[in-house]
Amino acid sequence: MNKILEGLNGPQKEAVVTTEGPVLILAGAGSGKTKALTHRIAYIIDQKLAMPWNILAITFTNKAAGEMRDRVDVLTGENGQDVWVSTFHSMCAKILRRNAEKLGFTSSFSIYDTDEQKTLIKQVVASLELDKKNYPEKSMLSVISSAKNAMQTPDLFEKENMGDYRMQKVSDIYRAYQEQLQKNNAMDFDDLLLKTVELFEYNEDVLSYYQDRFRYIHVDEYQDTNAVQFRLVSLLAKKHRNLCVVGDDDQSIYKFRGADIRNILDFEKTFPDTVVIKLEQNYRSTKNILSVANEVIRNNQGRKEKTLWTKNGEGPQVEFYEYESAYDEADGVIRDIIQNREKFPYGSCAVLYRTNAQSRIFEEKCVAYNVPYRMVGGVNFYQRKEIKDLISYLKTIENGRDDLAVLRIINVPRRGIGNVTLARLESIAAEAGMTLYDVIREEELLSGIGRAAGKIADFGRQLAGFREAAAGITVKDLLEKVLDETGYKAELIAEDTVESKARLENIEELISKAAEFGDEPDDQEALSRFLEEVALVADVDSLNSDEDRVVLMTLHAAKGLEFPKVYMAGMEEGLFPGRMAAFSGEDEIEEERRLCYVGMTRAKEFLALTAAHSRMINGETTFPKTSRFVNEIPSNMLRKKIRTAAAKSMKQAAYKDVDSINGSYRPKARILGTNASANYRVGKDFTTERADSLDYAVGDRVRHIKFGEGTVEKIEEGKKDFEVTVRFDRVGVKNLFASFAKLKKV
């Protein structure tokens, strides 16, 4: 028998060898769907059914794509190199770059992220002279995004909403927003998908090329596809009909983002000759965990019938803890982790919660108890100010029509170009129908601007210089040139604060990222590849499972991951399921229930659910009831523990408690008060190694690499790190982050 089929169970084998025609693989949590998918790809290559480049595998996240890539490589060796493993968005971006002209874009179009979308919306709302209070950019964006996900053009959208005054205005905004994107030679995330569909629908030859190119198509996490993605996949698969989708309707948790669960529920209707394969054997969790998860999810109507089972052992009972308050909850969970760290090291534990707001208190507890942790989510590396500034320089160089990028950097670093000047500049551009860049380069046009004209012209010359240089140097050198010649770097160095140092470190990280993009100075595509990566592959600080740290994240972020030990916090009505969901009906509740199921099935060996009797929500103390999801579990399947008043005065008690658990866990540096608000949100936040313990204390003499020797005056607990105040002999008092400062005791 074929080697590729070894070690697969029956249904998995079937999934692998059923290569022709539409295939729906219903893969329960932990049932080895990635394994099935990767082996299937290897099988197709091995059986010479197609060449590797005829195979496409689409995922949603870069992480999933990376994982699949690795596993395909392992299975197929050299052969697999040419298999297209990609996210929806980066696949589309690649196709669009090659065909941009057909849609009225150039191949160097920009990709706008949420921030840039908001900026654009703000501009549009202002230019239409609408009140931004009535048309807030956030909700405008979500309306536009759902319209796009439903494949509604502005015209269609307008028709659909006839007779609704406000919606007519919204459609004006939508239309103007699209015009602005086009004018800036830019697309947002939704456009990447939508424009690709458009490209295919209006260009038979292009579609035909890709149909022949992708003879075998695989889509992972199919339950999360939206209408556009469905359309895209259908178009691609239309000719050869070898479409294999993998998903689990029970894990569909992105409805709020336009995912349409019907895509998976109705797959068989859309493709009547579909072969359906169910992967129901779970290899991940214990029997106890699985039965609890099954008990919860069975309350959902309208799901594909399936029951996950496992050959794994019973394992310990699932636990349910009730705490007095949210503080007690966090305290209890973290202490529980500490107490059991022999059996479950930090790196094997995850704390999952419904909302990001809950993370804070767990973070505080980790810091207080000196438990190493990693928080997933929050501010993305590429969204930080300094990074976006630099990227905007690069975008300006790459895509001269990107006015938004020009606006962002025209006065960064300060060039004395203020709002008045900008307004004049923009009206000149509007009148002449030119891009900002072109106006800036046209000195005669600047005459009406007055004093600032010279400054703008200088800026223009600088940009032109960069653009000229870009053709002949690497991305890394270009970045460094920008940093030097604009004075951006110098300004940060001169600032010399904790914050500016963190920014400089981020910039260093960006530079080393840029260095990966070609060392050929005349590689003309390197910059474009870099910008695309930055726009679409934004997970620099992706989770590294080798680290011995407790992971804190939302339930959504946990999808696709697994941990030996999982705590699900905040199992309360109003929080999980959320108030909104409870309000808007059974459909929403079912989505929350799926989320609960996703969370539970992350656990391999141990699962604990926790709830608090009182919780602060939006500044109000609430007394929530236990979550219905907990009540859906038969009580004999749960070990209930009521833990009340564990930590009344948590701040002082914290250290005593740690001592009583294990003396060695007393933080070596004493923490003087919790000063959570005095934290810098800038910096590498959670990519930074929080100093687990400091080997110096107040009064000690320390040495800093730059400032020399000094005396520690104060050590404060920050949110992510210790903040250390040192009186240096030469340079005076400085406030430093321990992990950046790398102080050495003398």
Added chain:
DNA sequence: CGCGAGGATATTTTT
């Protein structure tokens, strides 16, 4: 043009 005060606002967010 930058800062601080005060008001509005408050899920989840692969790209």
Added chain:
DNA sequence: TATCCTCGCG
């Protein structure tokens, strides 16, 4: 409760 955003002042 905390954060984000806007407006007004220096």
